[in-house]
Amino acid sequence: MADTASPSNDPLDAFRALEADFTVTPEHDAWMQAEIRKTLKAKTDSQMTYRPLEAVARRFLPDAH
Known part of the structure; x- marks a missing residue:
């Protein structure tokens, strides 16, 4: 749903218009970039594995199907 006060009809722009301005501190940005890297x-090194959502849910919710 677009914000009629906004010149853009882009839903993401409309959503952002509802939020207060958010700025990331340089320290947080550096941490986030390091985690992403x-x-x-x-x-890339094939050290990650994939688990289906159901398997993860079973670990935390014993009665999950």
Whole structure:
């Protein structure tokens, strides 16, 4: 749903218009970028595995199907 006060009809722009301005601190941005690089390296090095959502749910919810 677009914000009629916004010149754009893009739903993402409309959503962002509802939020207060958010700025990431340089420290948080550096941490986030480091985590992303670490994750992508693990993926490239084939160190990551895939588990179906059902398997993860069973670990935390014993009666999950």
